[in-house]
Amino acid sequence: MSRYLGWFFLAVVMLAASAPLQALQYEVGGCRTGSGYKNFTTISAAVAGVPAGVTILVCPGVYPEQVTITQPLTLKGIRSGNANRAVITFNPNGNQAPNVTSMLGPFYAQVLVQNVSPAGAVSIVGITVDGSGINLGSPPPYVAGIFYASGTSGTVNEVTARNQMNGGVGVWVENGSSTSDTLTIENNSVHNQGFGGIWANAATSSTLTATVSGNFLSNLSSGGAIELLIAANGEISGNVVTSSPYPTSSAIYADGSVVISGNLVADVNKGIGPTSGTTVKSNKLSNVRTAMALPSEDTGAITSNTIMNTVCAIDFFGGASSSGTMSGNVINDSQYGFAGWSGPTITGNAFYNIDTIQTTSIPCPGP
């Protein structure tokens, strides 16, 4: 049999198999009813009870539950009447033990994506995950609004993650496995976390490609807002990170060959922390104590950024021996232009209102 005939038969079989399912939609909360819907009262029941690959519509309302997703699907918040917010909240009567062990340590994840079978993407769209009430003491265990464990892929889009205090992270994705994972985290609202906003973490033997774009983050208290760590690669673009005066970490931090572009960072202590091989271009930073905090590795490419109202614009706190590619940046209103730099004069940038253009001292210590 030719392979074209094979395709034909397969298509017929698929059509036949999917015909009864096509009419059925999956819904949580009871705002869509009728013969076309299979209804669930909890998100947990739905994600366990639907066929793989379908979309689960979640009605506006409050869902006090801890959700574990182990098959490919889309979880999507919908509008009903005048309301448009489905909130997953802490269940004070539920299990409060950690439910996943991350590369960092034990985590209590409000929405956990783990051991997905069959392989496929898990997408979460238009849902709010609220960590109010979770207090497991000093971390660890840590808290995550959404947690994609090793070996999982998918998309987190137009989600709100809020109030993950006490060692909490809004969205945590990681890969310590040998598979290649791809995560897209975009257009989310992430705020009021005790630790960090959106973190991606990978073991050196794995591949994790993360796209973190269009997210707005604020009011993060200790760690960085967006961090792509160790072997995670990808891009951090078009995010807005503000109002997070944490003392040590950079608002946006990346290891390795990550492109950090078009982000806005304002009203924070430290702005962007790139490392060797990182590309940092066309970002805007305002009212930041240290705009760029560069570690000891030779610097990557820092170009065409706009930096205003800082104490230190570019801080080589780690004693890097190379300034990498540093050009086309516009710096206005800084006490120090290049701090911690003893190398040759760095040219090719536009300076306005800099008290001291270059100093070997480190007046703004890095993270």
Place this chain on the structure above:
Amino acid sequence: MSKYWMLFLSAVTMIAAARPAAAAKVEVGSCLAGLPKFSTIQAAVSGVPPFSTILVCPGVYPEQVTISQPLTLRGQGINNMDRPVVAVPQSLPGGGPGLKVNVTSINGEPFAAQVLVQNVTPVGKVTIIDMTVDGTGGNLGCPAGTGLAGIFYASGTEGSVEGVTARNQQNSGCGFGIWVENGAGPNQTIIVGNDSVHDMDSAGIVALSNQNPPTLAVTIETSSVTGNNSTQGIVSEGVSGTIYSNIVTGGAIGIVDVDFFQQTPGIATSYNSVADVQAGAGIGIVVRGGSTATHNKISNVLTAFYLQGGSAANPGPTLLANTAKNTALGVEFNCTANTTLNSNFNDSQVGFDNVPSGTSLPTAIYNIDTIKTGSCP
């Protein structure tokens, strides 16, 4: 005689007139070789021929400066330093800061301007580049609304303010970083770009015209304004032009287009980022009828957009391709008619308040507790 001949003769006359006082390059301070030197900025801006370039050495200049001829005032980076600061002069014998009220704005308020551009002759642009204007110690107490402005372009002037820092204009609630205006008379164009404005106590950048159609076209771009408490970041009132790609954070209102008397054209506010506006009304962007707001990003404010000024007979505001997240209210329609709104909202307690009937609301909304509240007559 044809008007072309008039122009030709006029040009000849201008060239002849300009020759005896050719534009020069001079310095203030002493950091450059081979240039005529002035010890104060005021002496330089008064003493050079029109259209000259004045390079200002790094240092502190405690003086109130009035510029009344076209020229370029440019900070000079040298010897590892690049910050000339215009500071408040020492106290007058009677006490108080040594600033004098030196201009009345077109809305009738007296101002002490630290750098005043006024009565510029011959006609031409005044360009201020790479200068810091620091208002520390200049608090006049705001008697009768007396303002303190770092840089003030008075009615009838034009030019650009680029790469400037205006800071610490604290004046009991009447302190402004950069103020530009134009009343009756020829149309003027002013550019405010790449500036850093912060620690004022009223508003960061103000552009004002009281004529209809507007006599002032502004471009306020790629600047950073950091507010606090009850401040407003960028205020445009009755002017045309663009507010583009600025960063405005803190304070009570980020960007506001005041509805003076519905001058048209309005202002185009685009690609700005507004965040952390939590004091008082906590409004990201105020858009009036006839103006547009597109591609702006608003985060962590109380109300993302506040609309005003549209009516059944007049054009409403237009808001397209904006993104707002983490707000208490997405859009306060204020019953503003003829509004065009298509933008993305995620994470708001209320989506849209006081929406006139017949207004179509955006569909790209996520995580909104209550989509619509209020009602309109």
